[in-house]
Amino acid sequence: MPELPEVETIVRSLKAVLKSKQILKIIVYHSRPLGSLKPLVFKRLLQGKVFSEIKRRGKYICFNFEDNSSLIVHLRMTGGFLYQKPNIPEGAKDHLRLAFFLSDGSSLLYQDSRLFGTFRYYPPQAAIAEFLVLGPEPFDKSLTPDAFHSICKGRKLAIKDLLLDQKAIAGLGNIYACEALFQTRLNPFRRASNLTQAECQLLLTKIKEVLRLAIRFQGTSIRDYQNIDRQKGRFQNLLSVYGQASKPCPVCQRPIKRLVQKQRPTFFCPHCQKAPGP
DNA sequence: CTTAACGCCTGAAGGC
């Protein structure tokens, strides 16, 4: 479900409510998000911890605690957090998998219908395996146009598939990969290695533009995504191509096309995003 | 090393 803008939105909200609060008690309703870690061990590790920093890296949420241990969460398709203030009537809670009860009477709930999401605990000073293989953040200064061009060079796969490769660049998913390619007027099926330096430069600029705007609109809510207060994003109203199959292209009015690429739908305008040459 | 298919799950939506 969530890509960089949705995770960023969630992290900003979590920061505002969790800082300095202590985990008093945890209930594990389903152990799958914990992977191989046994629920009792998970509880023993985390009960008593006090939240310090909460950060995003790619699509990961990184909860840091005051003792420098951390909890790395990936929401995958349908994972989501819900924050319950103290003494407020509770709404419906479908697919509740984990509950963290906090020192001020509030609670942080984890819901995930499809159970793809993951939680992993890291003791202080441990290297976070997930981050070691992650590509650069789109907004990181080290990701210059030349650096991005180097990433594309030598990759034979389609540029859209490269954008989805978290080892190449972190944070993009199907929605924003399609949207950024449309804004660049690049065909999603072009080989990454065939892109010119100028095309890579423009693509990187458009990736950042699209992500910035989506963050400003608090993400895209098409089916499941909502913030920790159940607020939906509004970027779905600004989508140019994603989910717009057979609707008119906002630029040329010709119908948007949906093709399956690597088992996943790709939305694009065949006219504005010209097919690769021979 | 890179690439592509498959599997993990469940609920919503669409077709008949």
Add this chain to the structure above:
DNA sequence: TGCCTTCAGGCGTTAA
């Protein structure tokens, strides 16, 4: 209405 099929904001594993 109801049943059946298809589809989904992701990614780790496996095989080639």
